[in-house]
Amino acid sequence: MDFSFTEEQLILRDSVRKLMERVATPDYVARVDRERAYPHELFQAWTEAGLYGLPFPEDLGGAGGSVLDLALVSEEIGRTSADLVMAYAGALFCGLTVARKGSDAQKKKWIPALIDGRIKFSIGISEPDAGSDVGAIRTNARKDGKDWVLNGRKVWQSGAGAKDNVICLYARTDLEAHYRQGMSLFLVDNNRPGVSMRKLDMLGRYCMGTYEVTLDNVRVPEDQIIGGVNKGWDCLLSGLQTERIVVAACDVGSAQGAFDLALAYAKERKQFGREIGNFQSIAHMLADMQTEVEAARSLMYRAAWMVDAGKNAMNEINMAKLFASEVYVKVANLGMQIYGGNGYSMEYPMQRHYRDSRIATVVGGTSQIMRNMIAGGMGLKPQ
Numbered sequence: 001m002d003f004s005f006t007e008e009q010l011i012l013r014d015s016v017r018k019l020m021e022r023v024a025t026p027d028y029v030a031r032v033d034r035e036r037a038y039p040h041e042l043f044q045a046w047t048e049a050g051l052y053g054l055p056f057p058e059d060l061g062g063a064g065g066s067v068l069d070l071a072l073v074s075e076e077i078g079r080t081s082a083d084l085v086m087a088y089a090g091a092l093f094c095g096l097t098v099a100r101k102g103s104d105a106q107k108k109k110w111i112p113a114l115i116d117g118r119i120k121f122s123i124g125i126s127e128p129d130a131g132s133d134v135g136a137i138r139t140n141a142r143k144d145g146k147d148w149v150l151n152g153r154k155v156w157q158s159g160a161g162a163k164d165n166v167i168c169l170y171a172r173t174d175l176e177a178h179y180r181q182g183m184s185l186f187l188v189d190n191n192r193p194g195v196s197m198r199k200l201d202m203l204g205r206y207c208m209g210t211y212e213v214t215l216d217n218v219r220v221p222e223d224q225i226i227g228g229v230n231k232g233w234d235c236l237l238s239g240l241q242t243e244r245i246v247v248a249a250c251d252v253g254s255a256q257g258a259f260d261l262a263l264a265y266a267k268e269r270k271q272f273g274r275e276i277g278n279f280q281s282i283a284h285m286l287a288d289m290q291t292e293v294e295a296a297r298s299l300m301y302r303a304a305w306m307v308d309a310g311k312n313a314m315n316e317i318n319m320a321k322l323f324a325s326e327v328y329v330k331v332a333n334l335g336m337q338i339y340g341g342n343g344y345s346m347e348y349p350m351q352r353h354y355r356d357s358r359i360a361t362v363v364g365g366t367s368q369i370m371r372n373m374i375a376g377g378m379g380l381k382p383q
Contacts, residue, residue, distance in 0.1 A: 016072075016076040017076050024042055024081070026349065029084075030349065032206070033083070033206050033352055034346075039084060042087070052116075054069055055096060057099070060108070061112045061115050067304045070092070071300060071304045074249040074253065075249040075253035076253060078253025078257065079260070083205040083208050083356055086158055087159060089246045090159055090208075091120050092246075093121075093246070094122070094123060095110070096242060097168065099111055106223070110166075118164065119166050120163075120164055121166050122158060122162070122166075122167050123157075123168055125137070125170050127155060131156075134170075137179065139152025139169070139215065140175060141186065142173075147220060147222065148221075148225070149217055149218065150169070150215045150220060152171060153212065154167075154212070154213040155212050156210060157211040157213050161211050165190045166187050167187075167188045168185060169215075171183065171186060172184075182230055184225055184229050184232040185226040186220050186224055186226075187224040194215060196216070197211045197213050204356040241313065244320070245307065245317055247321055247364040248299070248303070248323075249300055249304075249324075251327065251328040251360050252293065252296050252300050252328075254353065254357065254360075255289075255296065255327050256293050256297075258331045259293055259331050261335060261349055262289065263290075265339055266282055266286060285337070289331050289334055292331070293327060295327075299319055299320040302316060303316040303317045303319075315378075318373045319370075319374055321364060322370035322374065324360075325367065326360075328360045331353075332356075335350045335353060335354070
């Protein structure tokens with residue numbers, strides 16, 4: 001494997017880094033976190049830079065970028081904030097599913113609207129009794145004339161309440177069939193009559209907003225089913241590889257961002273007459289942190305390269321996601337230790353990484369599910 005990037009990829013990475021430094025300043029990130037405000041200014045900057053068009057084909061107005069391109073962008077955004085990555089990438093996961101499984105008319109309607117910033121997308125899967133167990137989804141839809149009528153409740157809905165957002169919502173359309181043959185994917189505008197939301201009070205990742213969404217006889221036109229009736233499982237699986245690579249890239253970038261803060265602090269903070277980074281206990285801690293971040297980065301890049309090369313990479317993707325998420329949690333925790341009492345203060349940025357990192361081993365597949373899947377790829381059947 002060649003670990004070098006093309007000139008275009010280097011330009012892409014550098015341009016995203018400069019954009020983030022210009023718009024997502026430390027004060028800006030602290031403000032949207034403190035105010036729990038959606039990053040509208042950053043969304044606009046990403047739109048103007050064409051980042052929402054990156055992975056889509058050129059005939060839909062996109063740039064025809066690769067999975068590795070998307071990982072590079074997500075890693076750069078993650079250096080600033082994992083929460084901001086989901087404001088960017090969450091919409092793309094849904095858009096890519098529409099591009100893969102939607103009809104020509106659906107692609108032409110929804111993808112250009114996403115690319116130019118007229119709409120956002122969010123993912124609507126989890127329910128009170130359906131997290132890792134997707135088969136436990138109880139939100140249902142019944143046909144009524146040319147519409148479908150949806151009823152149910154979703155939780156942990158990141159970004160669902162954002163302005164102009166469309167929820168890519170999975171619901172049961174055949175209650176008698178196995179969920180793999182009885183689930184469908186609907187596009188539900190978040191301001192449609194019958195949709196109500198409650199913003200949840202979470203430990204971290206404040207600016208995206210996490211919502212409980214209730215659907216009470218919500219009418220959705222039949223042309224807003226993606227992939228066909230009872231084809232939701234195929235839609236869900238179609239984006240799994242890209243989603244987990246991007247989540248891994250987010251965690252790698254966020255771990256690097258937390259490490260960079262810890263290293264800079266260790267070089268500035270003095271105790272007993274010298275910088276704390278020159279004490280062996282701190283220096284070794286930092287050495288281990290950067291080593292593990294680099295290991296996670298290598299796993300992630302290899303998985304992305306394999307997907308772009310058309311190889312079966314599910315186990316490599318799962319390993320990258322598992323390791324990167326656990327490295328981010330570890331680095332943020334050690335970063336808090338290096339900051340000492342200042343790490344516990346809301347005036348310093350490490351506390352945000354500490355809060356935001358904790359969910360990394362849950363979203364996009366828990367560490368336990370990842371280990372089960374990796375073992376399954378080895379021919380084992382863990383119970």
